[in-house]
Amino acid sequence: MAREFDCLFVRRHGFDPVAAPLPTDFEADQQIVEEALERGGHLVAASQGAVSAMMLAVERPDLVRSLVLAEPACLSLTKELPATAAHRERVEPLFMRAAELTDEDFNREFARAVFGSEPRPLNTAEDRDRARRLRMQAPPWTAPLAIVPGVPTLVLTGGWEPLYEEVAEYLAGTGAVHRVVGGGHRPQDTEEGNTILRRFIRDHAEKGPELGVDA
Structure with a gap:
């Protein structure tokens, strides 16, 4: 562009x-x-x-x-609409526990809840920053x-x-x-x-x- x-x-x-x-x-x-x-x-x-x-x-x-x-x-x-309400039901409890979890734990549970799969390992500093940023995001x-x-x-x-x-x-x-x-x-x-x-x-x-x- x-x-x-x-x-x-x-x-x-x-x-x-x-x-x-x-x-x-x-x-x-x-x-x-x-x-x-x-x-x-x-x-x-x-x-x-x-x-x-x-x-x-x-x-x-x-x-x-x-x-x-x-x-x-x-x-x-x-x-309040169906797809968003279902998404919130899956991930809102996780966001409420974010302060109690490590970056790696939050990243893993988020991937399971949203994508139904395991996340890739946090092998690099960039991966670890991405996981920390994800845990710090507001819904x-x-x-x-x-x-x-x-x-x-x-x-x-x-x-x-x-x-x-x-x-x-x-x-x-x-x-x-x-x-x-x-x-x-x-x-x-x-x-x-x-x-x-x-x-x-x-x-x-x-x-x-x-x-x-x-x-």
Whole structure:
């Protein structure tokens, strides 16, 4: 995308590749995105990055010229709906015990609860940081997100997980465009998803040339 658009890629609070992991801070994530957009741009966000992107789009729609969400984990919006409620039932007890568990134990139990499999061994410093960061994350359904933004919104999903399809269908019911393009949890990386994403941004390019990307 950087060959066609002026892209800026940013990381969420606590996801610095060098610094130690930090607990979730939804407001800090939103501020990071706001500072990156400066005078405004087109915002692309994936998974839990979609939470802060939507929070900003709700509070500062003047900055967000278009919004693309890939497999958005905006579970605050759907926490009472069937797929999200079932997910919460599986993992909420684990989050409540996070402070009592080691990073390795939490990582193992999370993989079993969410994926039904054993995680890979934590052999590297990067693996251990990833496990610590996972244990420090706040459940996405606790994010202060209750309404949807009034900006042009595209939602891409992979069609593999009812949880993300439920969020996408909820957003489609509020006016978002929803496309199922495959690709598992990274639909934006498929040829179809990438094509649709680019076209969507071009269609709203008259609002401004900048592209802010939050992944």
